[in-house]
Amino acid sequence: MHGSTLFTVGTALRRAEDNHLPVEVLVHGQWLRGNVAGLDGHGLILSTHAEHSVIRLDSICAVRIPETMPDAPVAETFDEQHQLAMAAREEDGSFAMPGAAV
Structure with missing residues (x-):
């Protein structure tokens, strides 16, 4: 049996947080950008220089992290x-x- 890896929104966000990378998350058709300031099993705190947003993980459809x-x-x-x-x-x-x- 082949081993497999399951990639989730939470996994992507945790890697971005661990590597201090900015992210973009797609929430209800809108891309929100910032740094991961907090993450638990229910939500994300997305931080910019001007504000903090709290986003439910189940509302995030996609995560973009810069390739380089x-x-x-x-x-x-x-x-x-x-x-x-x-x-x-x-x-x-x-x-x-x-x-x-x-």
Whole structure:
């Protein structure tokens, strides 16, 4: 039997929170942007410089997290077996995956 990973809105938000990444969440057709200031099993506190929003997790349809951050030393991605892999930032700003053919 193959192992599987279930990705949820909560998982995406927790990863963004752990990595201090901004997020966008889709709530009732509107994209809201900010940083995760708090997260529990029921809701999200989304923070901007001007305000805080409390959003029920079951109201979030989608989460967007930036693919790359200019100042990030590493990036996370998933390999062909859907396992988390880390990539180091090269001098030119690109990311190189371990074991990847160039």
